[in-house]
């Protein structure tokens with residue numbers, strides 16, 4: 001298992017081709033994909049294509065969306081991580097949790113440590129984060145981890161709020 005880092009309650013690891021059931025579990029729930037401009041998945045084959053085409057290629061640059069597990073019982077609860085956005089030439093912070101894991105501070109904990117890892121280990125200069133203007137939980141997470149509001153705009157026909165944080169060490 002390729003572990004990226006640990007937090008007090010969680011560890012984050014790279015996804016593998018074997019994880020299509022986990023991605024299906026997340027992306028087949030309409031509540032979870034409501035604000036992320038992605039289709040509700042129906043099959044494991046669709047989930048497998050996301051891993052192969054979207055998730056694994058990001059690992060080439062040590063970036064990527066990483067699977068989150070609880071340390072106490074090794075339960076998969078979702079993902080968090082960093083992704084290169086070629087259209088903006090920026091690194092984007094993102095997260096997505098299973099419905100049963102919401103409301104426990106796990107998104108905030110994994111996102112805060114992802115920023116730290118990005119700045120201290122990957123030496124990224126600036127990290128951005130975006131959320132649909134009605135995605136209150138996600139906006140709350142971005143603000144709680146200290147990201148600064150930049151602007152509202154339209155991305156993929158959706159109104160989003162953009163945030164950023166510069167590397168405090170550079």
Ligand SMILES: CC(C)(COP(=O)(O)OP(=O)(O)OC[C@H]1O[C@@H](n2cnc3c(N)ncnc32)[C@H](O)[C@@H]1OP(=O)(O)O)[C@@H](O)C(=O)NCCC(=O)NCCS
Nearest residue numbers: 032095096097102103104105106107108131136137138140
């Ligand atoms: C975004 C997401 C990861 C947040 O997960 P979470 O478990 O609620 O996150 P946390 O518990 O760390 O923190 C969320 C904060 O938002 C608050 N919050 C959650 N829903 C809220 C709502 N509807 N209105 C106001 N505040 C809300 C929580 O109270 C918490 O703040 P607090 O710690 O000050 O009480 C989760 O909702 C999710 O997976 N959503 C689907 C995928 C998604 O939208 N990802 C983000 C794309 S930009």
